[in-house]
Amino acid sequence: MQAIGPSPFLFIGAVLFVCGVICMTTKRNGIGILMGVELVLNAANLNFITFSRFTPLGLDGQVFSLFVIVLAAAEAAVALAIALNFYNNHLTIDVDRGDELHG
């Protein structure tokens, strides 16, 4: 049986990235958009770890993926606070209703 090289991991990363982008662009639920962002960040993490194992990137890739995890946690906290404020003000989480800033 063939051993698993970097390409299958990178393909999974591509699937995660595309699903995240589609999720971000098509969801009307604010929380759903946040989930798309999490998927994209996970795709980046998977690529970092893959290159950390199979290329001379070494430990730096794992360090960067840890930073990405921390930044994703921070981003989720702030974005959820904004989503809760949006829900309090509009009584819905549909982002298409947040169109008060048009000129």
Next chain:
Amino acid sequence: MTAQIILFWLFAFLTCAGAILVAVSQNVVRMAFSLVLTLGSTAVLFLLLGADFVGATQLLVYVGGTLVLLVFGVMLTATGPFTRIKSSPADAILSGLIGVVFLFIVASTVTAVDWDGGNGVAQKIAMGTHAKAVEGGFNPTQQGNTTRPLGLSFLSLRADRDLKLGLPKELSGEINTAPVVPGMAAATPGTTLLPKTSALLSTGYLLPFEIVSVHLLVVLVGAAYLARTKRRATT
């Protein structure tokens, strides 16, 4: 080796299936559950790649922290009719088409590149026939053991580069033997500032670590400030 391959394909399938379910599903609660599946399977993929600390962090911080936060967001906002906010079918078909084309572009680009760089190191590591991988003994490099090099790199000590610990040489870069000022020894023969084999210390991640710590603190204070209870809009 075979168990690794079976585990890889199982969790690769779970990861992709969860991601596609997140993108396709219209129910936000089901999306949250699919996201749990995806992130957990990704953690297993990290472990299969030898990144034991990052895999554990993924489980603890991502699945245990961030995702619980998201589920709380779902719980606080998905009341009654807002659980399902449907997109129109035309939008769904269009986004599906664009997604398939985009996936084809990205995946064909990524898999077309020969990541070995000509020397076949990646293939050797994958096969387990790399020199360091078959060395065996206590905790061979194939099985991870990245916690100590990671912690030292956050203290600006690069054990993997400067002390030849942890990762195999092809993965950790060459030992840094460059002189401080290139050409210094040639300019003044006999009186070198440093011995010829002196190793400069590689830079670590102490400053980014401190910055991200303060950033996390500020972000959490800001999030608590933003999410505090205020007046509720009257219907």
